[in-house]
Amino acid sequence: MNSKQSLGQRLKKGWDHGDIPMWLMLLPTIFFILVMSVYPFAWLIRYVFYDYNGFKAYFIGFDNFKRMVTDGIYWKSVLHTFEYAGLKLLFVLPLSLVTAVLLQRKRFGSGLIQGIYFLPTVISSAVYSLIWYFIFATYNGVLNGFLQAAGIIKQPIDWLGSSKTAMIAVVIVAVWGAFGNYMILLISGLTGIPSDVYESAEIDGANGIQTFFKITLPMLGPVLKVVIMLAITTAFKDYQSILVLTGGGPNNRTHVMFSYIFQMVFGTSAAAAQLQIGYGSVLSIVSALIVGIVTIIYLNFSKKMDDIS
């Protein structure tokens, strides 16, 4: 009786202080974290030790790990991931930085041009990859049509079907789809730089390039670091566009880690391949670790840059 009353009182107090409503309001968020993040992660760790085809699961101990060590296609896909991410960043970061600096100052049409650069960001990457698939088509694609009309090539190039050009094509689409996003983030960083800094530089007679390296870049530092970090993590986990453009082909040339895993865990669209979910779980955890290590290396690197400057 007594304890019940005190419970009732406690409930009342909790309600009045807003503690109970607070937890109720957080409930959906906590639910999502548990169901969408914690549960799948725990599930994957369990199936690391199983051979699982979607119907039956057999415990096989560490066989999946042994298989991974000798799986040449996977390790090639790891290399391709670095190649893809490296190439994408190599073009996307300078392009977004330069366009941000040029468009931050109001000039004729700068609002419209900004809007156009950002446009790919609002479209589904699956659909824009499909559009690029038409543009890259060998015989009726507009890219080969243009290059032939301009006399740059004689024979049509099989952009997505040849192992020499497929990665280039995939990177072109990735850069096209991403630079406007980072440009907008950098512009918001640039507007945070007070204008009197630029004015005093102008009085001191600094030219555009000097201003860029001596003022813009250092003062943009904190935002630039976040943007680079975002760009790195995104580049390493991209695979949606690749699935639509090449499906990892030709001959696995454009398979990145996560496109390879997708086909292990959900099968290819072409053939009802045997699912290998346990093995896919191993690969996905190892791949997540690889991305994690890259991120940590970058964070350490950017900290060191701070110490130097």
Next chain:
Amino acid sequence: MAKERTGHSVESKKTKLINAGIFLLLVILAVFTVYPVIYIAFGSFKTNGELVGGGLNLIPRKFITDNYVQAWKMGNFSRYTVNSLVIGFGVMGVSLFVSSMAGYVFSRKEFRLKSLIYNAMVMFMFINVGSASLRPLFELAVKLHMNKSLLAIILISAGSGQATYVFLIHGFMNSIPKELDEAAKMDGCSFFGIYSRVILPVLKPALASVALLSFRGGWNEYILPLIFTMTNENLRPLTVGVVALQNAGDGAAAWNILFAGSAIAIVPIIIVYILASKQFMGGMTAGAVKG
């Protein structure tokens, strides 16, 4: 303004030339960026013969609307469009509901598990196991018989995007003075009452950004609905429906329907973008850099 004008008059011929060159480069890049969208928009009105024939003509030789009629009727695109709308608005509703409450609580309350919950969200944003994490969720949905409707897709899409939106709302909340809450509390508002009567109206700009970004997220979702609708074509959204045609039969034969389908999948979101481009870009920066 006056300052700028004097600046221009001082400009030498050389700077003018450089500026013109820069402008030209920016325009060329803009043409390159917008070209695929214009190409698909015009191409969707071409005959299949003209599309398969290739060539550099942007404007259709013969302007036809038959591709859309065919896609709408035969290609099941009416169904796909409805599904895309349901997913888009569903994700938007769930995201607004969840993130506004969580952002409010995170900004206004101190409690023991706060940093744990917050850090868990940040951590799982960076731990990325790719599509493999959708396997357990798919099997869970099958067990709960939730794979026969769009509900599971909506919840998973909203759940995987929630961290960004919570950060966005949280950041905006921190700029709202706490005196506002206190005044409402004096007037007898409860913790939830302050949220629903005082905070939500003030949050409108941030809510608009979350609404736009989450609608876009739901509308553009591809891998998730692809997995959930592999055996159930009637639940497919536009993204999955149109890409599925790419592999159906001998691709080239259906280019006209593919073009019309792609246009149906991107034009609505582009119209939303044109109407609200400032909020789109603003929301993007608020969620990513300040979060």
